[in-house]
Amino acid sequence: MKQLHFYYRMSSLFSDPITDHSFTLKCIPSSESTQDVMIFYKRIAAGKVSGDWTASGKDAAGNQYIYGRISAPHTAFSVEVEGTARVSSGAGYKKEAAREMLYRFPTALTICTEEMERFLMNFWKRWPEMKEAALMPSKLRAEQQSLSFRKSMKNLMEAVFCHMEYVPSATTVTTTAGSAFAMKKGVCQDYAHIMIAFCRRMGIPAAYVAGYMMGEGASHAWVSVCDQSTGTWYEIDPTNDRWVDDDYIYQCAGSGDFSAGSCPLKKCEKG
Structure with a gap:
């Protein structure tokens, strides 16, 4: 197996403040049959505004996801994740x-x-x-x-x-x-x-x-x-x-x- 390091950042800026913001994220890798993932940094932010809550789950396709809500007004939203993945050679x-x-x-x-x-x-x-x-x-x-x-x-x-x-x-x-x-x-x-x-x-x-x-x-x-x-x-x-x-x-x-x-x-x- 090969060990890979990854860093991912996604951000959105809004021209006017938004509220009642509900989100679902599937951009954070998880351990699967072909990879073993270790996350050592994860951050979900909306500028200086704190979110109401976050939770995690799995959908019908087996994807891990994080969902949450931010009610307070904000003009930015970002996700950062960093970690390592031990990945198999690509067999079926x-x-x-x-x-x-x-x-x-x-x-x-x-x-x-x-x-x-x-x-x-x-x-x-x-x-x-x-x-x-x-x-x-x-x-x-x-x-x-x-x-x-x-x-x-x-x-x-x-x-x-x-x-x-x-x-x-x-x-x-x-x-x-x-x-x-x-x-x-x-x-x-x-x-x-x-x-x-x-x-x-x-x-x-x-x-x-x-x-x-x-x-x-x-x-x-x-x-x-x-x-x-x-x-x-x-x-x-x-x-x-x-x-x-x-x-x-x-x-x-x-x-x-x-x-x-x-x-x-x-x-x-x-x-």
Whole structure:
């Protein structure tokens, strides 16, 4: 395992004072099957104003989160967290079988357009032939299917990587997979949305993952895909055309829309 150090800061400034501010944070890494996290500094602040209360919990996708409320007027809100993570080398891992159902169906940002359908059909023709595997003993067949799944995911990831150009500020958090695919440019969340759209169109459960990548200097997004023949999940980074390994720290996962599950901050306030 590799030990990584991380420091994360997120801040918001408001032009006028706000009140009755309720928030949910999913930007603080927690220990998971692929990482062991130790937090040694955490601060949630609203300028000089103290919050009413904070608490923690876990959502349906297994994400740890912190939520709270600040009633007094304030014009700033920030979160700081620092810690270390001992991260595994990137082998597959298991999740509860019910999680597969959370990530089978398209969301508003991960729908395949006709253009994407044509692209996918051309790719699909190159998938490895699996007829021979049907004649193998069950254990060997499962290993062969898993190998073909990983190879197919690597090929699809490479196809997305080659189709797209990384262009900062080319898109927003509301840009759909279809729009980014048509423009052939975007950022990490667009690459992830496109990969998710393709996987779900093929019936493969795929989740949007937010976190940190060593050397990135900012938050990053990638994809978790499920090999249903073994129930094993693998994480892939289409932005960099590579498997996720011990250079990555997991933050949270969601269905694919930035507002659903994988958004690091949700809030509601008056002002």
